[in-house]
Amino acid sequence: MLFNSLDFAIFLPIVFLLYWFVTNKNLKLQNFLIVVASYVFYGWWDWRFLSLIIFSTLVDYSIGVRLSTEENQLKRKILLWTSIGVNLGFLGFFKYYNFFLDNFISAFSLFGLEINANSLNIILPVGISFYTFQTLSYTIDVYKRKLEPTKDIVAFSAFVSFFPQLVAGPIERATNLLPQFYKKRSFNSENAVRGIKQIIWGLFKKIVVADSCAQYANDIFNNYQEYNSLTLILGALYFSFQIYCDFSGYSDIAIGTSRLFGFNLMKNFAFPYFSRDISEFWRRWHISLSTWFRDYLYIPLGGSRGGTSRKIRNTIIIFVVSGFWHGANWTFIVWGALNAIYFLPLLLTHKNRTHTSSIIAANKLFPNIKELLSVSLTFTLTLFAWIFFRANSIYQAFKFIRGIFTSDFEIERIKLERFSFEIIPLILILIITEWIFRKEDFPFDSNKKSFLGMTFLIILIIVFGSYSEMQSFIYFQF
């Protein structure tokens, strides 16, 4: 069920009313309703894959319970690795089986060896990367005794399958989300209104900006041989805003929906395109994944402790694995590696933590020249990396880049489809709004005149939203 669909517009009020008016007296019943609603939400795509979520839930719940009583270190380790094996096994099979098989066949064929193995026609279960990482965080935290294992199977099932963030995050930590299922939730109007505002902001980003950009970016990337340099740069620019508004839009709707049910999810995006360097960008982009990898991969590997070579190794690993998490294609691996290359100079010169707490142009209306240049440079670097992320193959990415540097910059040759007419002002509206509200969690959050802002967004959604070719969220495929 897509957030931007009529199905969800009917589903959400029904669940909301049942939650606050029918099951509100009984916490267990309320959690049970969340589980049922989440399974309906997920089963709307393909009910068969519900069995994966249920199996994963049962395995991690049982292992958690066993870990609470088991004192033998070896047995605890076996339990932990069983959970990791089951979860990553599913993920590996559904997401990476064909990738590894194809690459093994190609590698062996280089040595003249022919392997007869057929690719499987595997359908990737929606959101598997997200809920797998979420359940893994639970088992690891229980193993490390950072978290008391739950004995409440309903609460745990609700934690694993919580519908607002089930298919595209934020990837919640058990330490943040699970305890919220133990406590009675009382309705808070302020929080719910904030939720509505954040949902509308997310819908604006998704339906108006991302889907409009998608149509133009798709055309340019699919027919890149026909276009000149300027058009190809525009294509990369449009994709940069498509991916940002698509994914952060989803996160905003997920966080906003959770607020309606009395839950607080972690922030997933913090205006990343205003970052002054790549390290700041990665503290503002897909925060729940970046911090997951930091806590469960980078730090266990030794983090930035130790010698230079170890720092470099760990940085490259975390970025490459992060790239690979996005999809079974070399393009994502190169995208990750490219970001590692961007990041390493900052790490090695100890400038990777220059902008950890401040925001750009704090207490000023406009940035200074230095800030403007650093934001522009950071954006250009990420835009360049997005070309690999979007391309269908490494070959296509290089051909696309080659096209940028070898064709002409004549404005007349830009294909003037309908999207070029309205898309630039829409992107400018997004940038200006985010700039004005960059100190807040999301635009119009605490603004006294937010109702006017919401009305303005609704006008934009109605008039400029893409309804003819409704796109599903990009991150579902990951």
Added chain:
Amino acid sequence: MKKLGRYIVSLLFISILLLYGLDYIFTKAYYDGAPRTKISWVQSQVFPDSLDYVLLGSSRCIHHLQPELITKITNKKGLNLGYSGSGPVEIKLMLNQVIQHTNTKHVFIQVDTKYNDIQPDGLAIVGWLPFIKEKEIYTELIKYDNNYSLLKNVPFYRYQKFDPKIGVRNVSLIYLGKQGDFISRKGYKPINHTLKKDAFFNKSIRDKENKIFNEIIDICLENNIELHFFTSPIYNNQSDFGILNKYLPSYIDFSNSISERTLFSDAIHLNHQGASLFTEIFAKTYFKKTNAQH
């Protein structure tokens, strides 16, 4: 909870108000603004003089017949009201508009393999949606799909769903006064390039009566309009249109009347030079004969 309820109701109220307001503004543009489609062209004005003829059909009508040249050759005044993708349903709708808004003696309808279509064309029908609240148009469309009820009754939905064709860009251009480029040529739109590679056309027509065409014939009879059917030239035609003689009165097959590759832009469309030649053939075939008869 009351605060949230008030907030949601206020937003819903504003949204509904906006939907109705925008629906009104967009629809008014199609009725009263600069005509950008053939439908608006016919809808938005009453043609002062009586017309000798009107041409209906798909792109194989728009790009093939030049009313200005027909006037030059025969002194007959008429309009080319064909538009891309237009099939039997769209032709019937256009015929009704022609009867309402013009006074014409002859109607010429271009037919080919689209003769067998019994449903509206997915793209061509979109141009009719701004006018869907007109009883006659809605009655025709609802016969084919119940979704037309949503498109009629949910305010602004049709402009959102078919935004690329009738949405904000088109309406902005209407309000900027940019009318369709076909108007200056009385509905004809030239194609200027030439067919490069060899091509052929081979699609068959099923031997099955199309009731929509029977309705078209009846409408013309009721309104004393002389109706003619014809098939435009096709490059390297391997199809047999003879079956159309069985179902259509006054049918003439011109599909093999032009064979020179340089006069085509693709297998089924003549270029401007080819259209000039075909227009001459067409004018001489119909109007010289008609003049002689009268």
